[in-house]
Amino acid sequence: MEEQGRGVEPFSIIKRAKGFVHAGRGIWIFLKTTHNAWIHIAILVVAVIAGLYFHISYLDWMLLVVAAGFVLSAEAVNTAIEIDIDLTSPEYHPYARDTKDVAAGAVLIASISATIIGVSIFGHYILDLLRQI
Template sequence: MQKKDSFLVNRLKSVGYAFKGMLILIKTEASIKIQLFIAIVITIAGFYFEISKTEWLVQISMIGLVMSIEGINTAIEYIADFIHPEQHPKIGLIKDVAAGAVFIASIIAVIIAGIIYLPKIL
């Protein structure tokens, strides 16, 4: 009988798998590379314009939300392609809905960035 790993060892393995997944996303997905670039630019802007703690919290939350949903969208695309590699209307619908979720989060993030930065720029 194989010895079970401890709770702590299992958690550390989970973090390792999650980190590996994040690196795969960053290395292989153009959309995540774009989101990461935008996150870096907007973070630099945050320091330049000396945004408030509350603005930082909202900005960081939106960066995390958009990038997380982008990762989930990518996972959905991988699963859909695995299940049905050929083009199929239902698979296309699934991919479109997942992409739509990213789009919604991105639009909200742009609106929030406008609320934070437009008064500082103007």
């Protein structure tokens, strides 16, 4: 256990609350500056509407929440990395490009994973609808 006399500040509810304010500002910046976030959110809205329409199970809702959180978190981290790279390396550098590409690749991995989850949740419902046509 850490001692307070060694540079560790005591717990402060005010500082914790300020942390939420800063996080909220970060989410606002993310939504304001990242067009891909709006694409992910639009897909999420469609998935939520489909989930309500098809009355998906509690487990499927949880999978949907985890998948959406995973994709949006990956996109937010990608945005933070891009902002940092643009600040610290305004000139072209191959390492800066590689860093941005790896971060974008992480978003792609998250999106593919979420797509697989979405197909596993909604695929049979959609096939049933198509068979009725």
